[in-house]
Amino acid sequence: MDKIPILKMGPFLLVTVQVDLYDRLALGLESDLVAMINKHESKGVLIDISSVNIVDSFMGRILGNIAQMSRILDAHTVVVGMQPAVAITLIELGLPMTGVHTSLNVEKGMELLKEKLLDTDEPGNNSHDNSE
């Protein structure tokens, strides 16, 4: 496999990570996602990692990078379907996952993104909180 497919779903993009994110694949995903956000003016990115059993610092960093890149382009990132063991590993590795929101599953993640979309649509609310 040479690239991870990115699915457009309304104002959001959906990525299902099913394989190990080795170097080239991860960099390709980053650039593809940024290009897609730019092209479709997407407001949110959903990354499903339900089939990821093993996480390392590289994977954690990639997710953090994607979230920060998306945020600059005014899109929120929600990582969904994280397995409990992966959550434990991420914390034990000391990875902060800055700017990454999480939800239990795709549906809840999409609800979260819709809420964020409504929040930013409200007049007078132009804050871009990166500290979440």
Next chain:
Amino acid sequence: MDKIPILKMGPFLLVTVQVDLYDRLALGLESDLVAMINKHESKGVLIDISSVNIVDSFMGRILGNIAQMSRILDAHTVVVGMQPAVAITLIELGLPMTGVHTSLNVEKGMELLKEKLLDTDEPGNNSHDNSE
């Protein structure tokens, strides 16, 4: 990878095929999908094959099987994101893809499923056309 993740999105299920569907993986996907349709009473299955470059008769048969199994459980199957070369190969292989609907992308596929959902919701329309 030992299984392909199935994402629940409202009344539909979404599967992104990113790797070769070898024997065990394909059988696992079939049984997982049927179990998910049963559990969530799903009305449609979306299968994204946009990252599938090479298709063989086995893959074609698996897609046909999934569509027929889903149909028995009252769910429609839409295969989306098929690459032109894959469409050519499927026809040249003489695979009928019985019961499989196709759409260009996930959004159009979801619209198609929503139309089908409305069609079957209408009173007096209880036909189950398998010949499509």
